[in-house]
Amino acid sequence: MLEIRPRRGCLWPMWPHGDRPNHEYCGDRRAVGSSYCDQHKAKSIRDLEIEPRQPFIPRKKAA
Numbered sequence: 001m002l003e004i005r006p007r008r009g010c011l012w013p014m015w016p017h018g019d020r021p022n023h024e025y026c027g028d029r030r031a032v033g034s035s036y037c038d039q040h041k042a043k044s045i046r047d048l049e050i051e052p053r054q055p056f057i058p059r060k061k062a063a
């Protein structure tokens with residue numbers, strides 16, 4: 001049986017959030033239908049549950 005090897009692995013960024021990207025990705029084998037490996041796919045889903053995506057609304061200063 002042939003092992004399916006995607007050209008690129010997991011695209012989970014390995015640099016700290018908010019830091020300058022160093023373009024190091026996890027590189028693990030991706031889960032089916034995902035850009036991430038199993039571990040990071042689960043992590044990304046959990047993150048969305050804890051912190052749902054919201055549009056950034058800057059607070060207006062009370063003048």
Ligand SMILES: [Zn+2]
Nearest residue numbers: 010026037040
């Ligand atoms: Zn990964």
